[in-house]
Amino acid sequence: MAEPGTKTPRERYRGQVRAEVKERAWEQIATAGASALSLNAIAKQMGMSGPALYRYFAGRDELITELIRDAYRSLADTVRAAYDSGADVAGLAHALRAWALADPHRYFLIYGTPVPGYHAPDDITAISSEIMATLLDAYTALPSDRPTTPFATHLEDHRHWAGDHPAPSTTLHRALTFWTRLHGALSLELAGHFKGMGFDPALLFAAELNDLTTNMKADPGAA
Amino acid sequence: MAEPGTKTPRERYRGQVRAEVKERAWEQIATAGASALSLNAIAKQMGMSGPALYRYFAGRDELITELIRDAYRSLADTVRAAYDSGADVAGLAHALRAWALADPHRYFLIYGTPVPGYHAPDDITAISSEIMATLLDAYTALPSDRPTTPFATHLEDHRHWAGDHPAPSTTLHRALTFWTRLHGALSLELAGHFKGMGFDPALLFAAELNDLTTNMKADPGAA
DNA sequence: TCGTGTTCGTTATAAGTTCTAACGCGACGG
């Protein structure tokens, strides 16, 4: 029985093949999209024929799930690394955008059109919580004079997704808003919906980010 | 030669079949997603076998393009109808959300993960402009005391996508922000990313909408 | 009323896909 650290030659080989399969899969996704991912084509590319890959992945779904997991992991690590090296909320936003622009398909694998039957395993939702936790950490360091909101009071009763993070519910609201707004600007940019409109998507992103990090007061005159 | 109004029996029949095919396609998309759309299955469902559908659609791509066009048309009409019946910006937002919730797959067909090779025909981008024009109309009726933004001045030089709409560039910015923020909240909700978090997505949407319609002043203390 | 020609639906076929099953070779490990 091998210790957890060392692996048997077979395990090493298996790991290498799995890694190469995933690498080819990413290339294929980058050029043809996730829906056109073909196990057959990957096998041929690697010099082996068809069903050999089923020794390494139970099927197309498992491969894609693995890719999604890797994508989440990569995003969580990127965000965390930015935070650990001293980045503030804005720094996190720029890290997110850079990560997304580096490989749009990887972003859409996480935040794109959901597959009807598919349900993410628990460990993937756990990674998602990691990202949220980092965001809450960053927002905790950012002082705010924003007034509390009805939604924030609603979150008071529904904050279990934040784990045991001590951030006040207004911070929860801000983090959630960070997520939805930047995803909105980013996903439309990556999907090409701004193509032909002429303006610079980076400036739109920057404008949204500015709203997210600038302290504002609600106009008392408004209802 | 038939006048433009009346159609030959063959054209009527052709139109009926095309319509039924699209109807079945929508059902199939609603249950299995757009990627699982099968011409063969639709044909069988309609009592005819396989390649018969190629008399009506050049292929899978043309059918999907047609569905995308219909989806855009439906959204543009919905938004326009809301505006014409006196809805303000908030009314438009609620119409948008209701439309999206009524058939999430239809929403994702427009705003979901882009197909790598696919480029939308010009008439589809024209419908997109229609939606934007309606939004600009609604925002024009909404008075604003918001300060101008760097992005708004940038839009000053890139406003050709607004056609000849007389709205000031700050309004262009507000309309664009309406789009990206509501899309952000809506798409994450529809994709199920809020599942298990417990809070009510409608309240998050309402909070974003409130920010989009409430007059605010930037805190002078911020850089 | 009777051709004529367009259009439609069929079957057959090609080239793909995922995935299972059965078989043999080779290497790893006791």
Place this chain on the structure above:
DNA sequence: CCGTCGCGTTAGAACTTATAACGAACACGA
């Protein structure tokens, strides 16, 4: 050194999109 486990193969089933060729039904003009 030898058994067993793992890997890769080919064969095949059940799908898919899409094209080709054939026959029948229908609309339309003479």
